[in-house]
Each structure stands twice: as C-alpha cells, then as structure tokens.
Amino acid sequence: MDVAPGLDEVYRRLLDRVLTGFYPVGSKLPSCRALAAELGSNSSTVDRAIGRLAASGRVRTVPRRGTFVEQTDDAGTVDGRDVVARELDEVLVRARRLGFTAAEVTTLVEHALDRVGSMRRIAVVECNERDLRHVQELVQRASGVEVQPVLLADAAGRVLDEEFDAVACPIFHLNDIADLVRELDQVVELNLVASPSALRRLIGVRLEERIVVVAPSRRGVQWMIATVGQYYAGPIEGVEVGPDSPDDPARLDGAPVLVVNNAATLPAGIEDRVGQIIPIEWELDGRFTTALRSRVESVISARLEAG
Structure with missing residues (x-):
C-alpha cells in the first residue's frame, strides 16, 4: 500500500515549486483540498506545510482570499530539472508498486505530454495586486483557461505576446501595455464594470452635494469620473493621488464622499476627514462574459494561423 507523504515531503515539494517559479511571486496557491488531492x-x-512556508516568509495567507507567494530576498534557487526528476521518480515508483508495465507507463506519459502541449498560456495584466488577483479569478472562471497574473510594474522590458498565447487586460489599460506586446491584436480587451455593491452605494449618495473620485493617474481619474457619472448627476471632482501626481492630497479633506479604486493609496487618517469612502471593485460586464471564452480562442487561433 502507498503511504501518504508526510509533512516534510509535502513542505519540500511545495517549497520546490515556489523556488523554481512553478508558483510565481504573487500567484495564488491552490486550495489545501486541491493540493492534498494532487499530492496524495x-x-x-x-x-x-503552508504554515511552514508562511513562517519563512515564502507565502502569505489572506483571510477569505487564499495564500499568495511572496517576494523574498533569498537569492537561492533550485534547478527545475532536479525537482521534476525527483517527482518523476516518485511517480514511477508508485506506478511500479501498482503493477504498471514500462509500456503502460510510456503510454501514460505520451498522453500527458499531448495534454500539456495543447494547454493555452494566457496572461492577465493589471496595475495593482488586489485587482490583479480579482481579475485573474474572473477571467479564469469565465474562460475555463488557466491564467497567469502579470503586474504592470513587473512587466517592463518584456514582450508578453511572445511569452503567452494571449494577453488579457482591462480596456482602460490598453495604452499601458502597448509597449509590452508586438501585436495589439493578441490582446483580449476586458470590459470591466463597477460591482453591484459599489453601484448600490453610489446610488445611495445621489443626493450629496458633490463627490470626489481618486485614482493614481489622470487617465484613471477620467475613467472613474465616467463610471461615477452614470449614477450621480451632481458635480464630480477628480483628484490624482500617486507617487508622481501633481494634485495636493489635502484636496480630499472634507469631501462628503470619496470614490476610490484599488490602485489609489489614500493619505493616512483620511477616514476621519471625509464623510464616507466608496471603494470600486470591478466585475466583468455580464454581456461580455459569455463571449470571453470564444474571444480567447479566436485570438489564439489567429496567432496559430499567422505562423
């Protein structure tokens, strides 16, 4: 009978995956249940085992959201070939114990290689970690394709449509990724709308004398004004709050309502100086969701046909 791997073995295998980039920095680990089923x-x-990884700073668990791989200062790396060789040895030993012949194992490996060869590599790009994880989950759920998260700040100098079969990003970030792809035709535009809970709160402040929207860039401010303007008829003031923004954060003080996106960093203690804060969480437009899978496949097919 096979013996379930113990704590040390599970920890080693997860650590190997983190060190080799199998789980890249910022990526979300599968659930404990899914990993348990996979690892036996x-x-x-x-x-x-995940607790050990967290104690060493390799991962961070966020309540109700999951466990994410952290950036560390440890320069040590593991040769991915060594990791694969060890795991392959374990699989072959298990197959032998179960009575598989060499021919049967070879057939299984060939079938697995065929499946892996047909897997699509899709990237989703966002400007901040919170929206990145959220949009990754939305796209993965709607498309049925495994999605790799890419943070805009980490993508400088890369050519994403050479690394991936397709690249997905929100419409308002198309200009930001123009220099990160060779062909914008390989980009799947994501039409995002404010979540229903955010919309309900916006409707709830429709009688306020004014609203201030906050984003870290001028384009982001304009997009937020356009979004809020669909539900609020009064004056909307836009304030750009970011590392290099020209606006004075003191303009936020005394605002009856602040509407912010996840990319914005508000000044410390601002909650005590304004009436209320409404964060905007994004969701895929329902009219677009049903077509996302076919849009992804269309982009990939066009690329394959082009050579």
Whole structure:
C-alpha cells in the first residue's frame, strides 16, 4: 500500500515549486483540498506545510482570499530539472508498486505530454495586486483557461505576446501595455464594470452635494469620473493621488464622499476627514462574459494561423 507523504515531503515539494517559479511571486496557491488531492496527502498536512512556508516568509495567507507567494530576498534557487526528476521518480515508483508495465507507463506519459502541449498560456495584466488577483479569478472562471497574473510594474522590458498565447487586460489599460506586446491584436480587451455593491452605494449618495473620485493617474481619474457619472448627476471632482501626481492630497479633506479604486493609496487618517469612502471593485460586464471564452480562442487561433 502507498503511504501518504508526510509533512516534510509535502513542505519540500511545495517549497520546490515556489523556488523554481512553478508558483510565481504573487500567484495564488491552490486550495489545501486541491493540493492534498494532487499530492496524495491530506488537507491538514498541506495546511501545516503552508504554515511552514508562511513562517519563512515564502507565502502569505489572506483571510477569505487564499495564500499568495511572496517576494523574498533569498537569492537561492533550485534547478527545475532536479525537482521534476525527483517527482518523476516518485511517480514511477508508485506506478511500479501498482503493477504498471514500462509500456503502460510510456503510454501514460505520451498522453500527458499531448495534454500539456495543447494547454493555452494566457496572461492577465493589471496595475495593482488586489485587482490583479480579482481579475485573474474572473477571467479564469469565465474562460475555463488557466491564467497567469502579470503586474504592470513587473512587466517592463518584456514582450508578453511572445511569452503567452494571449494577453488579457482591462480596456482602460490598453495604452499601458502597448509597449509590452508586438501585436495589439493578441490582446483580449476586458470590459470591466463597477460591482453591484459599489453601484448600490453610489446610488445611495445621489443626493450629496458633490463627490470626489481618486485614482493614481489622470487617465484613471477620467475613467472613474465616467463610471461615477452614470449614477450621480451632481458635480464630480477628480483628484490624482500617486507617487508622481501633481494634485495636493489635502484636496480630499472634507469631501462628503470619496470614490476610490484599488490602485489609489489614500493619505493616512483620511477616514476621519471625509464623510464616507466608496471603494470600486470591478466585475466583468455580464454581456461580455459569455463571449470571453470564444474571444480567447479566436485570438489564439489567429496567432496559430499567422505562423
């Protein structure tokens, strides 16, 4: 009988995956249940192994959101070939114990290689970590394709449509990724709208004398004004708050309502100096969601046909 891998083995395998980039920095780990099923262990052992990773600063668990790989100062790396060789040895030993012949194992490997060869590599690009994780989950759920998150700040100098079969990003970031792809035709535009909960709050302040919207860039401010303007008829003031923004954050003081996106960093203690703050969470436009899978496949097919 096969013995379920213990804590040390599960920890080593997860650590190997983190160090080799199998789980890239910023990516979300699968659930404990999913990892337990994959590794032949149990959820409790996986949870304890993840606890070790968290204690060493390799990962960070966010309540109700999941566990994410952290950037560390450790320069140590692991040769991915060594990791794969060890895991392959484990699989072959298990196959032998179960009575598989060499021919049967070869057939299984060939079928697995065929499946892996047909997998699509899709990137989703966003400007901040919170929206990136959220949009990644939305696209993955709607398209049925595994999605790799890419933060705009980490993408400088890369050519994303050479790394991935397709690149997805919100419409308001198309200009930001123009220099990160060779062909904008390889980009799947994501039509994002404010979440229903945010819209309900916007409607709830429709009688306020004014609203201030906050974003870290001028283009972001304009997009936020356009979004809020669909639900609020009064005066909307835009304030750009970011590392290099020209606007004075003191303009936010005394505002009856602040509407902010996740990319904006508000001044400390601002909650005590304004009436209320409404954060905007983005969702895929429902009319677009049903067509996303075919849009992704269309982009990939066009690329394959082009050579």
